[in-house]
Amino acid sequence: MIVTSKLYSLPEFLQLPQIEESPAWELIEGQIVQKPMPTIHHSILQKRLVAAIDPAGSDYEAFPELRCVLSSNSVVPDITIVRRNRIPTENVPIAGAPDWMIEILSPDQSVTKLIEKIQNCLKEGTQLGWLIDSTEQVIMVLFPDQRINLLKESDRLPVPPGVLLHLTVEQVLGWVQSPSQP
Numbered sequence: 001m002i003v004t005s006k007l008y009s010l011p012e013f014l015q016l017p018q019i020e021e022s023p024a025w026e027l028i029e030g031q032i033v034q035k036p037m038p039t040i041h042h043s044i045l046q047k048r049l050v051a052a053i054d055p056a057g058s059d060y061e062a063f064p065e066l067r068c069v070l071s072s073n074s075v076v077p078d079i080t081i082v083r084r085n086r087i088p089t090e091n092v093p094i095a096g097a098p099d100w101m102i103e104i105l106s107p108d109q110s111v112t113k114l115i116e117k118i119q120n121c122l123k124e125g126t127q128l129g130w131l132i133d134s135t136e137q138v139i140m141v142l143f144p145d146q147r148i149n150l151l152k153e154s155d156r157l158p159v160p161p162g163v164l165l166h167l168t169v170e171q172v173l174g175w176v177q178s179p180s181q182p
Contacts, residue, residue, distance in 0.1 A: 067093035
């Protein structure tokens with residue numbers, strides 16, 4: 001993960017030419033941070049979660065690595081889930097926080113920084129955040145104005161109202177232990 005030392009404003013950041021390079025760059029609390037290159041486990045979780053969320057019979061759609069521009073931050077969650085009526089018709093970022101976001105902890109990422117990123121989004125309208133830690137075999141669940149919930153094993157993962165998705169922590173984490181299983 002690369003972090004710059006100079007502090008940037010959101011307009012300054014959005015004018016930089018490299019922010020859409022892979023891996024993406026984010027602006028968090030004035031600092032420019034490049035996301036780490038995903039591992040195979042990270043990519044498998046992204047792929048399986050998007051595939052599970054999209055057909056879940058709701059008004060939401062899931063996107064891997066989609067930029068969201070907040071009031072002073074610009075974030076690229078590992079999975080951004082937004083109501084379909086918020087999907088831009090032009091090739092522009094999502095305006096505002098995602099409705100639901102999922103972060104997948106990579107080996108060189110800070111849990112604290114990812115929690116801060118999710119909390120920033122919760123302050124601006126995100127209703128639900130998951131932070132998946134496959135090393136510890138847990139998924140942290142964050143809601144606005146609530147404590148962090150630490151879920152494991154057969155705990156059922158919460159989803160926004162109207163999303164017909166029934167997943168447990170062990171099901172999600174099982175995808176990286178046996179990636180050939182859908």
